[in-house]
Amino acid sequence: MCYHYRNKWVEPAEFVREFKVQKNLDIYNKELMAPAKGYYPLDKVPVIRLDENGERELVALEWGLLPF
Numbered sequence: 401m402c403y404h405y406r407n408k409w410v411e412p413a414e415f416v417r418e419f420k421v422q423k424n425l426d427i428y429n430k431e432l433m434a435p436a437k438g439y440y441p442l443d444k445v446p447v448i449r450l451d452e453n454g455e456r457e458l459v460a461l462e463w464g465l466l467p468f
Contacts, residue, residue: 406438407446415458419448423457439463 415421439445441464451457 404438404440415448419456421448421456421458423451423455425458427458427460441465 444460445463
């Protein structure tokens, strides 16, 4: 697993078009703007997952792997 990664800024409309995401798009603007230096472990990153109804949603999750 890499230590750090970069993500280009995309508009929420791109998530709708590319991944058919309809829920929680407002969190991307507020919490997850792509930092210039990229994401590091324990940063919040944008993740697309299925909710309890099987619909795709955008969520902010902590990224990284903590060893024992």
